[in-house]
Amino acid sequence: MSDKAIENVLHENRTFEPQAAYQQYTNTSLEEYQQKYRQSIEDPEAFWNEVAQNLHWFDPYQQVLNWQEPFAEWFVGGTTNLAYNALERNLSDKADKKAIIWEGEDGEVRTYTYADLTREVKRFANVLLDLGVQTGDRVTLYLPMIPEAAFAMLACARIGAVHSVVFGGFSSGALADRINDAGSKVLITADGGYRRGSAVPLKRNADDAVQNTPSLEKVLVVKRTGQDVQMQEGRDVWLHDALQNVSDENEAVALDAQHPHFILYTSGSTGKPKGVLHALGGYMVNTYLTTKTVFDLHEDDIYWCTADVGWITGHSYIVYGPLLAGATVLMYEGAPNQPDWGRFWKIIQDHKVTILYTAPTAIRSFMRAGSEFPNSYDLSSLRLLGSVGEPINPEAWIWYYTVIGKEKCPVIDTWWQTETGSIMITTLPGAHTMKPGSAGVPMYGVDVAIVDADGQELGADEGGFLVIRKPWPSMLRTVYGDDNRYKTQYWGEIPHVYFAGDGARRDKDGYFTIVGRIDDVLNVSGHRLGTMEVESALVSHPAVAEAAVVGRPDPIKGEGIVAFVTLQTGAEATEQELKAHVAKEIGAIARPDMIRFAEALPKTRSGKIMRRLLRQIASGQEIKGDTSTLEDVSVIEKLQQSVQQS
Numbered sequence: 001m002s003d004k005a006i007e008n009v010l011h012e013n014r015t016f017e018p019q020a021a022y023q024q025y026t027n028t029s030l031e032e033y034q035q036k037y038r039q040s041i042e043d044p045e046a047f048w049n050e051v052a053q054n055l056h057w058f059d060p061y062q063q064v065l066n067w068q069e070p071f072a073e074w075f076v077g078g079t080t081n082l083a084y085n086a087l088e089r090n091l092s093d094k095a096d097k098k099a100i101i102w103e104g105e106d107g108e109v110r111t112y113t114y115a116d117l118t119r120e121v122k123r124f125a126n127v128l129l130d131l132g133v134q135t136g137d138r139v140t141l142y143l144p145m146i147p148e149a150a151f152a153m154l155a156c157a158r159i160g161a162v163h164s165v166v167f168g169g170f171s172s173g174a175l176a177d178r179i180n181d182a183g184s185k186v187l188i189t190a191d192g193g194y195r196r197g198s199a200v201p202l203k204r205n206a207d208d209a210v211q212n213t214p215s216l217e218k219v220l221v222v223k224r225t226g227q228d229v230q231m232q233e234g235r236d237v238w239l240h241d242a243l244q245n246v247s248d249e250n251e252a253v254a255l256d257a258q259h260p261h262f263i264l265y266t267s268g269s270t271g272k273p274k275g276v277l278h279a280l281g282g283y284m285v286n287t288y289l290t291t292k293t294v295f296d297l298h299e300d301d302i303y304w305c306t307a308d309v310g311w312i313t314g315h316s317y318i319v320y321g322p323l324l325a326g327a328t329v330l331m332y333e334g335a336p337n338q339p340d341w342g343r344f345w346k347i348i349q350d351h352k353v354t355i356l357y358t359a360p361t362a363i364r365s366f367m368r369a370g371s372e373f374p375n376s377y378d379l380s381s382l383r384l385l386g387s388v389g390e391p392i393n394p395e396a397w398i399w400y401y402t403v404i405g406k407e408k409c410p411v412i413d414t415w416w417q418t419e420t421g422s423i424m425i426t427t428l429p430g431a432h433t434m435k436p437g438s439a440g441v442p443m444y445g446v447d448v449a450i451v452d453a454d455g456q457e458l459g460a461d462e463g464g465f466l467v468i469r470k471p472w473p474s475m476l477r478t479v480y481g482d483d484n485r486y487k488t489q490y491w492g493e494i495p496h497v498y499f500a501g502d503g504a505r506r507d508k509d510g511y512f513t514i515v516g517r518i519d520d521v522l523n524v525s526g527h528r529l530g531t532m533e534v535e536s537a538l539v540s541h542p543a544v545a546e547a548a549v550v551g552r553p554d555p556i557k558g559e560g561i562v563a564f565v566t567l568q569t570g571a572e573a574t575e576q577e578l579k580a581h582v583a584k585e586i587g588a589i590a591r592p593d594m595i596r597f598a599e600a601l602p603k604t605r606s607g608k609i610m611r612r613l614l615r616q617i618a619s620g621q622e623i624k625g626d627t628s629t630l631e632d633v634s635v636i637e638k639l640q641q642s643v644q645q646s
């Protein structure tokens, strides 16, 4: 772990009081939050028991929490089903309420009520059963943002299959690795999906991926674009064909609360992506509660989270949390600038969206495109704005608040992770004072602290490591197939606490400000990428001998990728070629912004690449700190020159 001091660079003193008008609307008052938070920390079991009672259990649990550090079991002995809770449980009073309003990039709109969605999911579940999927089997999803993505996830949840959703922007290689790590039996994909006006060839990528995936038996294909695809006899099945033979009836399986609900791969500081495993009962209860409280859901809300289902935000706050809470969810397939930067605002106007949950990188792109886009649409339906994925800089926060929210919508800045499963730090709309740039206070049951490397708690405004001291229901259960990695990476760095990889500070009012990752993980446009993954992709190019990847501040993406590369003796490669190679190996999101060729990389005498120096070089800063362990100091100057020339 890095022991560098985390500097305070943000000086932001503006605060925004909860608007009087909004306070009439809110579900939670400040006093209620304080009282409930206290209860949730003093007696977590009583607190979570009360929340869990809102959901359906086929068999009641005997114990709320069984904690054997670092392994937690929540709602021990209970059986339940997440799809049943999102569907049948909501049918009594919401059968005709819209569950999903979907808009394609091409403008097509489809709407599903809770009754429609229940039927679609049951039928989809029957298709999976026909393909031989059994409880506990892994199913990989590689899909565009279409309603079938939600059907497929819920269908897996219904029969107890463990889904692993792979973002549709990932390459075939990344897909193959994830299928193999999970040992998936079935892959669900589509012919293609629309993105920025063109059709992404998902099936073709999938065909490449499944050349080397021995566990895979069937590929289920959704028809979205109608583009030409090759269907392999005996392996590939069209969804619309499979649906013809199935019944509308399907009974949800009563699953143990500890049943693995899904795997989602995310970047860690070392090695291959980690399969973060979430278990059914705890994840369900925690996403249900946070959706209801943090978004302050009301019966008539039209809720839009702009994430992709391939990320945790899409799992917890497009599909599971909102549908458990009986919300109307808007889902959009495409890019924010298709056909122009007014698209989001037009969607809000057309569908009368009340809650918008998006990412700082998108907000910064909108700012750059200009306020005339949002200003030419009617955004008066909006009442709440949310941000997630990376720190939101105060300028972007203020723009979001004034230009989009017209100073009448609270902005919530929600901090959480793939591993935490649900929102951990935020302010509650209407209850808390908002401080641009600062995420806010812990959610119920979340015992957060700022500590130093020895685990000693630090004082107000001191930068340190953000840790969580008590288990919470939606905490990851393990790294799939690797308990040891789970132990060492999350509970091994600082004794007896969950360490999240982020640096932060807490101010005198108890607000947490996240200052960024302290490990070798990049946050590009709100997406986590391990420097190691990008480095491995570069080194897989035959001309590359060694590569080191660092982030540098980027005005739109938050962090841009800079790669330093040494070539094999006598080999040649262009910057363009290597960028394209990374995009092919991992996906376009990992494409480096800059590649610099070097004769040598700065290393310690023990051979460790000094990333701290590379970070300073990449962002054009002066070299600070100790360089005495460097093997060859002249390397630095050469690298600086190569960056300046660009």
Ligand code: WTA
Binding pocket: 266, 311, 312, 313, 387, 388, 389, 390, 391, 392, 413, 414, 415, 416, 417, 418, 419, 439, 500, 501, 502, 514, 516, 517, 523, 526, 527, 528
């Ligand atoms: C960062 C996304 C500051 C953080 C839900 C975290 C944030 C990582 C915020 C998790 C926020 C997420 N303010 N930083 N509101 N939200 N992050 O797993 O570094 O894709 O550790 O989960 O994103 O990214 P992940």
